[in-house]
Amino acid sequence: MVRRSGRRPGNQDTRSSILDAARSAFAEKGYDKASIRAIAAEAGVDPALVHHYFGTKDKLFLASMNAPIDPGTLIPQALRGPREEAGERLVRLVLSVWDSPAGTTALGMFRSALSNEWTARLLREFVITQVLRKAVAELALDPVEAPARAALVATQIAGLMVARYVLKLEPLPSAAPEALVAAIGPNVQRFLTEPLPAKLSAADGG
Amino acid sequence: MVRRSGRRPGNQDTRSSILDAARSAFAEKGYDKASIRAIAAEAGVDPALVHHYFGTKDKLFLASMNAPIDPGTLIPQALRGPREEAGERLVRLVLSVWDSPAGTTALGMFRSALSNEWTARLLREFVITQVLRKAVAELALDPVEAPARAALVATQIAGLMVARYVLKLEPLPSAAPEALVAAIGPNVQRFLTEPLPAKLSAADGG
DNA sequence: GTCTATAACTCGATAGAC
DNA sequence: GTCTATCGAGTTATAGAC
Numbered sequence: 001m002v003r004r005s006g007r008r009p010g011n012q013d014t015r016s017s018i019l020d021a022a023r024s025a026f027a028e029k030g031y032d033k034a035s036i037r038a039i040a041a042e043a044g045v046d047p048a049l050v051h052h053y054f055g056t057k058d059k060l061f062l063a064s065m066n067a068p069i070d071p072g073t074l075i076p077q078a079l080r081g082p083r084e085e086a087g088e089r090l091v092r093l094v095l096s097v098w099d100s101p102a103g104t105t106a107l108g109m110f111r112s113a114l115s116n117e118w119t120a121r122l123l124r125e126f127v128i129t130q131v132l133r134k135a136v137a138e139l140a141l142d143p144v145e146a147p148a149r150a151a152l153v154a155t156q157i158a159g160l161m162v163a164r165y166v167l168k169l170e171p172l173p174s175a176a177p178e179a180l181v182a183a184i185g186p187n188v189q190r191f192l193t194e195p196l197p198a199k200l201s202a203a204d205g206g
Numbered sequence: 207m208v209r210r211s212g213r214r215p216g217n218q219d220t221r222s223s224i225l226d227a228a229r230s231a232f233a234e235k236g237y238d239k240a241s242i243r244a245i246a247a248e249a250g251v252d253p254a255l256v257h258h259y260f261g262t263k264d265k266l267f268l269a270s271m272n273a274p275i276d277p278g279t280l281i282p283q284a285l286r287g288p289r290e291e292a293g294e295r296l297v298r299l300v301l302s303v304w305d306s307p308a309g310t311t312a313l314g315m316f317r318s319a320l321s322n323e324w325t326a327r328l329l330r331e332f333v334i335t336q337v338l339r340k341a342v343a344e345l346a347l348d349p350v351e352a353p354a355r356a357a358l359v360a361t362q363i364a365g366l367m368v369a370r371y372v373l374k375l376e377p378l379p380s381a382a383p384e385a386l387v388a389a390i391g392p393n394v395q396r397f398l399t400e401p402l403p404a405k406l407s408a409a410d411g412g
Numbered sequence: 413g414t415c416t417a418t419a420a421c422t423c424g425a426t427a428g429a430c
Numbered sequence: 431g432t433c434t435a436t437c438g439a440g441t442t443a444t445a446g447a448c
Contacts, residue, residue, distance in 0.1 A: 014431085030321055033238065035423065046433050051425065113373065115236055115321040120373055127375070151375045152389055158373070159365020167319065167326055167364070169333070169357045171406065179405035183358055187393040199385035200377065220413090241441065252415050257443065 015053050017043045022064040026108030031061055031116045061119070065109050071130045079138040086139065087189025088181050094157055095177040098165065110161055127154060139192065145201040152191040152200075160184060221259050223249040228270040232314030237267055237322045267325070271315050277336045285344040292345065293395025294387050300363055301383040304371065316367055333360060345398065351407040358397040358406075366390060 021043035025034035036057055040047040054060040078093040079086050097103050113123035132150040135141065141149060160180070164172040172180070227249035231240040242263055246253040260266040284299040285292050303309050319329035338356040341347065347355060366386070370378040378386070 033321070036425090037423075047424090048426085048433065049431080052431075057424065111321075114368070115239070115317075124373060124375060148377055148381075148389075151369060151378050154373075154375055155365035155369045155378070155390065156362055156393070157365070158368045159361035159363065162320065162364045162368055163357060163361045167330060167360075169330060169360055171354050172357050172361070175354075176405055179403045182403040183354075183397075183406055184361065187362070187396060190393060191389075197385045197388040199382055200389055242443090243441080253442090254415065254444085255413085258413080263442070 014043075014045055014049065018045060018050055018053060018060075019064055022060055023104050023108060026061060026064060026112060027104040028108075029111070030108070030114065031057075031112035031119050033115075036060070058118075061112070065105055071126075072134070075131055075134045076138050079135060083139065083193060084189065085185075086192055087187070088185030090153070090157070090188055090192075091160070091185045092177065092181045094160070095180060098161070099177065107161075107165055110158075111166065114162075114166070135192075141192075142201075145196055148196055148200040149191055153188055156184065156188050156191065220249075220251055220255065224251060224256055224259060224266075225270055228266055229311050229314060232267060232270060232318060233310035234314075235317070236314070236320065237318035237325050239321075242266070264324075267318070271311055277332075278340070281337055281340045282344050285341060289345065289399060290395065291391075292398055293393070294391030296359070296363070296394055296398075297366070297387045297391045298383065300366070301386060304367070305383065313367075313371055316364075317372065320368075320372070341398075347398075348407075351402055354402055354406040355397055359394055362390065362394050362397065 018039065021039045022034070025039045025042065028034070036050050037047050039060075040050050043050075050060065054063055074093060074097070078089045081089060098106055109119070109123060109126075112119035114120070127150070132146065135150060136143060136146045160172075163169045164175075164180075224245065227245045228240070231245045231248065234240070242256050243253050245266075246256050249256075256266060260269055280299060280303070284295045287295060304312055315325070315329060315332075318325035320326070333356070338352065341356060342349060342352045366378075369375045370381075370386075
């Protein structure tokens, strides 16, 4: 192991336990209700240290959201394959990500977007740039229809999130992922590939 | 007109303008972020008056949610009729309620449920007692399957709410209601009447 | 019935000692 | 690098004058 000279970086344990605490707090409470004081308490450090490491609460949120999920590769993977099963694969991907430990990050992003303006904007842009464009390319969607299809898919996916993870409407929270894939996948599939009502694919909204 | 003796009741104008302001504030911000001060300011009254009329913030929320919507009659109306079109009628009902002035109330309830534990519970119980049971009766659903069907329908409806009214993901906010009915109705229909994956209708969630 | 004043808390952020 | 102490701005809710 090479001993580097110069100043040692900040204690990595402290920094990463703050990040862990932040992720779970944001996931559980959303951006607004997650307090820096509570995050610091859970991490076992002083609240001032949080500011020392991350500056403002905004930056802490961004830092805690950045690490673990890379939709840039996950989404194309899920969409690749037989066109008729893309819907099921998408639902399966969503559930596997959200049920994994890394899913607390995504849950934090989502919960925050539901109650906070700037995080909502963040999510909107994320959906558009990271998901929509990938889907257009991968599935060769008609560019005129793509936004409407993406938004419709988003209604079903977001609704699944809300009902299963936020409202906890039984039997969704305790259902096996594959059962949900079988139940919901075909609806997503329909939004992806079935013909759309003409009025929806029009550029304007009347 | 009969002149009653004794003390005059509180100024009804003041009371109802507080209620109006509360409804729109709760709809716009959700329970937590809607402040009594802001509600009082919008109603043009003193914050202390809000407490005088309604007691706590909880009670003000309940009072502002109670008046305008009676799902006990709306839901059965929407479900009655040809079974194959129940999904479309349900989506149409939801959109017509939420786009109407009275819809701000429902929007408040919904936004609040997304970020606050006790209002989420309120909504859950509302869905179960006011919507689910009516649907079971009206559509003659198998009681074993009914909770799963209701929850699945809820994913699509809640997702529509979230994407159209909260995240405002274009082109949903500016789309004509009938276009959304045509696009989404069939998916709701599928949840209502198509066969379910066996695992979902089981009582447990193992 | 209405409003002023304030109690009793939360929060994010900062300054400065060590 | 860490912590104490504190500022300033929020919040709900209440007590009491008029």
